[in-house]
Amino acid sequence: MTPTIKTVAEHAGVSIATVSRYINGFGSVRPANVERVRKAIEELNFRPNVIGRSLRTAQTRSFGVMIPSLANPVFAEAMAGIQEGAKEAGYTTVITNTDYSIEEEPVAVHAMLSNQVDGLILTVTQADDNLLLDQLDSEQVPYVLLYNQTDKPGRCAVSVDNVAAAREVAERFLLLGHERVCMVTGRIAASDRAEARRRGFLDGLRSGGIDHASVVEVDFVNMDVTEVLHSLFASPAPPTALFCSNDALAIAVIAALRTLGIRVPRDVSIIGFDGISIGELIEPCLTTVEQPSREMGRTAVQHLLDILSGEATRNMVFLPHRLRTGATTGPVSDTAPVVLQNPKHHSQKENKT
Numbered sequence: 001m002t003p004t005i006k007t008v009a010e011h012a013g014v015s016i017a018t019v020s021r022y023i024n025g026f027g028s029v030r031p032a033n034v035e036r037v038r039k040a041i042e043e044l045n046f047r048p049n050v051i052g053r054s055l056r057t058a059q060t061r062s063f064g065v066m067i068p069s070l071a072n073p074v075f076a077e078a079m080a081g082i083q084e085g086a087k088e089a090g091y092t093t094v095i096t097n098t099d100y101s102i103e104e105e106p107v108a109v110h111a112m113l114s115n116q117v118d119g120l121i122l123t124v125t126q127a128d129d130n131l132l133l134d135q136l137d138s139e140q141v142p143y144v145l146l147y148n149q150t151d152k153p154g155r156c157a158v159s160v161d162n163v164a165a166a167r168e169v170a171e172r173f174l175l176l177g178h179e180r181v182c183m184v185t186g187r188i189a190a191s192d193r194a195e196a197r198r199r200g201f202l203d204g205l206r207s208g209g210i211d212h213a214s215v216v217e218v219d220f221v222n223m224d225v226t227e228v229l230h231s232l233f234a235s236p237a238p239p240t241a242l243f244c245s246n247d248a249l250a251i252a253v254i255a256a257l258r259t260l261g262i263r264v265p266r267d268v269s270i271i272g273f274d275g276i277s278i279g280e281l282i283e284p285c286l287t288t289v290e291q292p293s294r295e296m297g298r299t300a301v302q303h304l305l306d307i308l309s310g311e312a313t314r315n316m317v318f319l320p321h322r323l324r325t326g327a328t329t330g331p332v333s334d335t336a337p338v339v340l341q342n343p344k345h346h347s348q349k350e351n352k353t
Contacts, residue, residue, distance in 0.1 A: 081297025
């Protein structure tokens, strides 16, 4: 028997109205109920008819765009490319963001489809194991992934090779003589890009004989890195090089290190990932992996247009990246490393002043 909204509501122990609000993206749903409904949909293999609900009887000449963050400049650059490409093709865009929340993704997509967009450009939490994408695939909703890197056949995605790029970061650190290295990343569960970069970075280090690098995670939205960095540099053998999973995080790390009295690159080298323009304006200017974000946005539009016209081959599209050398990297220092006071002692001292 095919499950219905009523079946989902009974299984989740919530009202039909709550399930409807979750599916359609209208109104608010308590976080606890969001999780119950999401779990019920997964367990029952429920597939709401998003195409029928979106009443796609005529083209609206619009695209829906879902990104994780409006605060990170890398997505603003991609949006500029998307809007350029869409405008040239006679389309408008409807934009939403998820704050890296997997629970917000179906809400955002269903809301855009309810506005009768003709196709979707999406950056999702995880591209391979994703119930929402499975649903869109089964109902043949046109979409292109942006920044996600997927091996799943039939999913069109535009990105750089995150694994290969992060491997180059590891190789650069090794070339500069760094052996005590660490990766500072946003929550890996919230970003398959972060996971791909972690994998490539650690693979590159292992190839160079380093198998003991640490990885520390922070929140993508808040990026409160001071406590994490204080713990790292209170170690008897603190890192001499840090790989940050994106440029916004790298800039936050540099600022926090400055407050801790740790100099970049004299005490520690930093490499980011994205190539946002502000990285070239800070002091010292940021060494980073540069993604062609604007071109990626334009490419995603072109592939979505191809899908709509029936001419596209749905596959993974890699655009070239480059490691842009700035002033935040240098050879490992011969001087003794900066070792901070133990964080617990530090906080006690602060409480007394």
